[in-house]
Amino acid sequence: MAPMLSATDLHVRYGAIRAVRGVDLAVSEGEIVALLGANGAGKTSTLMALVGLVRPAQGEVRFGGEVISGRDTEDIVTRGMTLVPEGRHVFPSLTVAENLRLGAASRRDREAVVRTRAEILELFPILAERSGQAAGTLSGGQQQQLAIGRALMSAPRLLLLDEPSLGLAPQVVDDIFDLLVRLKQRGLTILIVEQDAVAALDIADRAYVMVNGAIAMQGPAAELRASEQVAHAYLGATMAETHA
Amino acid sequence: MAYFLAQSGNALSLGGIYALLALGLAVVYSILGLINFAHGALMTLAGYVLVFAAVLGLPFYLSAPLAILVVMASAVLLERIAFRPVRGASGATMLLTSFAVAVLLQLAFQLFISTRPQVVPLPDFLTATVDLGSFAIGVNRVISVVVAVVVLIALNLFLKRTVLGLAMRAAADDFNVTRLMGIRANRVIATAFALSGLLAAVAAVLWIAQRSSVDPMMGLVPVLKAFIATTLGGLGSLLGAVLGGLLLGAIEIYLAAYLPDAALPFHGAITLGVVILVLVVRPQGLVGASRELGK
Numbered sequence: 002m003a004p005m006l007s008a009t010d011l012h013v014r015y016g017a018i019r020a021v022r023g024v025d026l027a028v029s030e031g032e033i034v035a036l037l038g039a040n041g042a043g044k045t046s047t048l049m050a051l052v053g054l055v056r057p058a059q060g061e062v063r064f065g066g067e068v069i070s071g072r073d074t075e076d077i078v079t080r081g082m083t084l085v086p087e088g089r090h091v092f093p094s095l096t097v098a099e100n101l102r103l104g105a106a107s108r109r110d111r112e113a114v115v116r117t118r119a120e121i122l123e124l125f126p127i128l129a130e131r132s133g134q135a136a137g138t139l140s141g142g143q144q145q146q147l148a149i150g151r152a153l154m155s156a157p158r159l160l161l162l163d164e165p166s167l168g169l170a171p172q173v174v175d176d177i178f179d180l181l182v183r184l185k186q187r188g189l190t191i192l193i194v195e196q197d198a199v200a201a202l203d204i205a206d207r208a209y210v211m212v213n214g215a216i217a218m219q220g221p222a223a224e225l226r227a228s229e230q231v232a233h234a235y236l237g238a239t240m241a242e243t244h245a
Numbered sequence: 246m247a248y249f250l251a252q253s254g255n256a257l258s259l260g261g262i263y264a265l266l267a268l269g270l271a272v273v274y275s276i277l278g279l280i281n282f283a284h285g286a287l288m289t290l291a292g293y294v295l296v297f298a299a300v301l302g303l304p305f306y307l308s309a310p311l312a313i314l315v316v317m318a319s320a321v322l323l324e325r326i327a328f329r330p331v332r333g334a335s336g337a338t339m340l341l342t343s344f345a346v347a348v349l350l351q352l353a354f355q356l357f358i359s360t361r362p363q364v365v366p367l368p369d370f371l372t373a374t375v376d377l378g379s380f381a382i383g384v385n386r387v388i389s390v391v392v393a394v395v396v397l398i399a400l401n402l403f404l405k406r407t408v409l410g411l412a413m414r415a416a417a418d419d420f421n422v423t424r425l426m427g428i429r430a431n432r433v434i435a436t437a438f439a440l441s442g443l444l445a446a447v448a449a450v451l452w453i454a455q456r457s458s459v460d461p462m463m464g465l466v467p468v469l470k471a472f473i474a475t476t477l478g479g480l481g482s483l484l485g486a487v488l489g490g491l492l493l494g495a496i497e498i499y500l501a502a503y504l505p506d507a508a509l510p511f512h513g514a515i516t517l518g519v520v521i522l523v524l525v526v527r528p529q530g531l532v533g534a535s536r537e538l539g540k
Contacts, residue, residue: 054421078427086425092418099411106408107427155427 003066004029005190006051006082006159011060011070013046013214020046022214023060028159033181033191035201035222038211044194045087047211048161051192052084053077064159079107083155087163087194089148093137097128100136100147104154113156121150124180142173149180160184162193166200178204202226247379252502258386258455260494261393262448266471267478267486268400269444275417275481276437277332279339280472283323284445285464286350291316291449292459293354296363305368313446320442321435332434354461362460371454385454396447397487400440404483409436417481477520479530488531493520 004027013021021043028034038044049055051062053074062070069077092100101121105114122129125146131139136147145165152160162181166174174197181191182204195201202208205222210230218230266284273281291312298308327346331338371388374381404410409432416423416433424430445464452467453459470493475481478489496519500512508515524530 052425054424073429074421074424075427075429078425083427084425086422090419090422092415092422094418095411095414099414102408103411103415103423103426103428106412151426 003063005065006192007063008047008051009061009063011047011050011062012058013043013050013055014058020214021050021057024211024214024216026209026216026219028190028192030158030190031185031188032206033185033193033204035198035205035208036192036194036211037196037198037201037208037225038217040196042211043214044211045163046214048084048163048192048194051161052082054084075107078155078157081156081158082161083152083157083159084161084163085145085148085152085165087167089141089144091136091139091144091147091151093135095136096133097136097139097147098132100151101128101154104151105156107155114154117154117156121153124153124183125150142169142176145169145173145177149177153184157189159190159192162191164194164196166195166197174200199226248502250377251380251382252498254380254382254386254390255502256495256498257491258389258451258494259498260491261390262451262467262490263471263474263494264487264490265393265396265444265448265451266467267474267490268397268483269441269448270468270471270475271478271481271483271486272413272437272444273441274475275483276413276420276434277328277339278336279328279343281328281441282340282343282468282472283327283346283350284441284471285466285468286347286354287316287320287323287442287445288449288452288464288467289354289459289461290319290350291446292365292453292463293358293363295365295450295453296459299366305366305371309450312450313443316446316449317439317442320438320445324434324438328438329431329434351461351465358461360461362458365453365457365459367454367457372457383455385451389451389454392447392451396444400444409433413437413440473517473520477523477530479532482530482532485530485532492523492531496520 006028008024008026011021011024012019024047026036036044036047046055050057053069053072057070060070061068064077064080064082069080092103095103101118105117108114127143128147128150131143136144139147149165165177169177178200181193185191193201193205202222202225207220208222208225209216210218210225218225269284270281273279294312294315295308298311303311323346327342328339331342371385373384375384375387404414412423412426412428412433413436415426420430423433448467449464471490474489474493475486476489477493478485478487497516500515501509504512504515
């Protein structure tokens with residue numbers, strides 16, 4: 002069966018800077034796939050290119066069999082793929098309820114939206130408690146829950162997450178990662194970018210390691226967890242230095 | 246006391262118009278970072294629609310909504326033609342674009358209509374006054390206050406209750422993430438311009454109801470005042486725009502009413518002096534640390 006999401010020879014450039022240089026990756030239905038790598042390895046740029054927030058300079062992205070590279074983010078989200086951006090990016094001046102309502106802006110079936118909303122409030126009871134509060138006043142962990150809840154309001158088949166652990170207390174990170182596993186059990190497919198490689202490999206089925214804009218290594222999470230090279234790669238050493 | 250009350254009515258009426266104009270500037274600025282100086286030309290356009298509608302024999306209760314619709318459509322069209330190509334460019338580029346659009350429209354009014362003021366026929370009831378016991382106030386002023394309040398409440402409901410309104414507030418917070426909600430960026434921006442056109446046209450109708458004429462430069466001064474009002478209130482803040490507009494209207498009217506005759510020629514300078522004083526104390530404006538709706 003064809004993968005749900007695939008990128009072939011993906012390139013991203015910002016002027017002279019080549020942030021992503023020929024990435025190939027695939028995510029199959031029902032998987033959690035981790036994309037690991039040091040700061041500046043090109044992970045975020047890859048995610049941005051997948052959801053259309055930056056236009057790939059070269060390469061093709063397919064989602065559910067259709068070519069989506071070059072399409073607008075708005076269209077891609079409507080097709081069932083969305084991103085929880087790095088740093089959460091809840092709308093701070095909007096209330097929790099308003100943030101969630103916007104998450105479902107692309108959906109027409111109101112009854113289905115009501116059901117999704119009930120499910121999300123069950124997953125994140127804190128969001129029900131803080132419903133009328135401005136999102137900017139929530140704690141970091143609560144904002145991350147809201148950002149994920151808001152993304153789920155669009156009823157995605159594939160959820161991309163960029164550094165969900167960033168700036169959160171270890172206990173909160175554990176909760177978020179437990180939640181991702183539960184979402185997978187409910188049938189959601191997940192592609193997660195993480196600097197905390199150990200935590201990500203714990204929940205992932207497979208992983209890719211990015212170095213200098215390219216995929217340096219890939220394989221089942223269990224294998225990569227045992228690999229010393231991964232430690233080097235995600236700590237920031239280039240593969241060349243690792244071999245030296 | 247009667248004099249003070251009458252002047253307060255004037256202050257509310259003028260402040261309400263400034264508030265509408267400032268809000269029109271702020272709605273676009275909070276989303277695009279663009280200060281649209283062509284806003285004044287939109288006001289002027291509303292005036293000319295009233296003139297032409299009168300020539301065609303349309304009554305005021307039809308010509309006013311027509312002016313509003315034409316200006317809303319023109320604002321959306323301006324965005325398509327002039328501002329979309331420079332979207333995301335530096336603030337200076339967008340500012341210059343808006344100046345260029347303003348000058349072009351003003352020249353078009355001068356060339357194709359007239360440099361002279363055109364009379365806008367107003368219905369009789371607008372020029373009547375209401376007797377409030379100890380003092381009297383023009384019907385046009387009362388309507389101006391009432392309309393400003395109604396529009397502000399309606400806008401507030403739109404921004405709080407509708408998905409498109411929420412999307413506009415969200416876009417002011419974070420444009421890219423708003424697109425991640427599956428909301429069309431172009432739709433949000435077109436709505437912002439339509440709203441700013443609505444606010445400019447309503448303000449123009451109220452402005453003209455107190456002057457009954459329109460000339461190619463009509464919108465220039467009020468929009469300059471509205472820009473001062475948005476700065477006074479806190480650039481990019483919608484609440485700030487409203488407060489700034491009301492405050493500026495009050496400063497102007499009360500100064501004109503209570504300054505000694507000898508100081509009256511310096512009325513404008515003193516008004517701006519007061520504004521500068523407020524900004525020295527609160528450089529960020531009356532409301533908010535930075536942009537209430539953005540970062």
